[in-house]
Amino acid sequence: MALKLPIYMDNHATTPVDPRVLEGMLPYFTHRFGNAASRNHVFGWDAEEGVDRAREQIAALINGDPKEMVFTSGATESDNLALKGVAEMYRDKGDHIITSVIEHKAVLDTCKRLEKWGCRVTYLPVDDMGLVHPDQVAEAITDRTILVSVMYANNEIGTIQPIAEIGALCHQQGVLFHTDATQGFGKIPIDVHAMNIDLLSCSAHKIYGPKGVGALWVRKRGPRVRLAPQMDGGGHERGMRSGTLNVPGIVGFGKAAELCGAEMEEEARWLTYLRDRLRQGIMGQLDEVFLNGHPKKRLSGNLNLSFAYVEGESLLMGLKDVALSSGSACTSASLEPSYVLKALGVGEDLAHSSIRYGLGRFNTEEEVDYASKRTVETVNRLREMSPLYELAKEGVDLKSVAWVVD
């Protein structure tokens, strides 16, 4: 098959809608357009049936009860609802929340808001592979702690956290446990009971479903989790999230979840193969390339590399026909190195030289080979222009050089 450019390799940011998902959604834009809350006619029942099937499909992927799914506009909203909803509802019990420094901004910025509202938040560090240590969670729990929130898999480095261990110790201590599972959901197995999860956030557009639809799974018993709704209105979703349901989106989310469930193992094997081929193709040809994150406990589609002596942004510019992400976040004024890589102890320079390859369902061997070839060419070209790289090659210890700044 001929290689088609540009190539999409940014599947942690979003994924294309699987054609099988789109096909399932289409009738709900046209003749099945009803409002799932309309109880008096067949249009409403028809829409509700589609939503109920989606609840089952999504719940099945995490061994939850379909009645425990609360549909939202995406994982950002799910994270907000979980954290703010618990903080407000359990205010009499306590005001302390534990999370990690490498959470998605949807969790971190919500925690910042909760601090403004008077909560106390502990941000746990991670080790140099990006792992949260359960014993540190245990140490941080006090009699004021109401919630622990640790993500299942990280969106930058793909590191998979010891969620089952953290969940077990939360339950021993009677503390609720939320996980932002947006990156792990549909890609690695999840069992909310075996893992003692109380609240779980997920999103359709990271698993080949449509954008703008997600869910929060909320445990109904053992313990029953209560949430203060953050959206007031018609009392949809058992009162936890008012607003007319996005029926086509939810139907697509359900179909996407079903496909992930059926194809997860095979897909993970394939993506691991592609990812290792990409890694070999690059690291076999270039020196001073470093893997960020855990070598084994990571998402199969994730490869995060730092290329010493090369600016990640320049590398991306040189790799224009491959869609990738760099470890620098463009804020309005400056290029900030990724806070996730910083938390791992990756130096500023290497953080700025990092690239995230996010492989997904529709990537091919040809695309991987093209991406690795182009990466090697571009890094070589940029390093040829780098005086620092030349000095280093000549054996000069760059740390010993006295830099003069005029």
Ligand SMILES: *Cc1c(COP(=O)(O)O)cnc(C)c1O
């Ligand atoms: C993408 C992502 C989110 C945000 O999800 P949306 O559905 O886009 O709001 C939250 N957490 C993680 C880990 C993500 O990867």
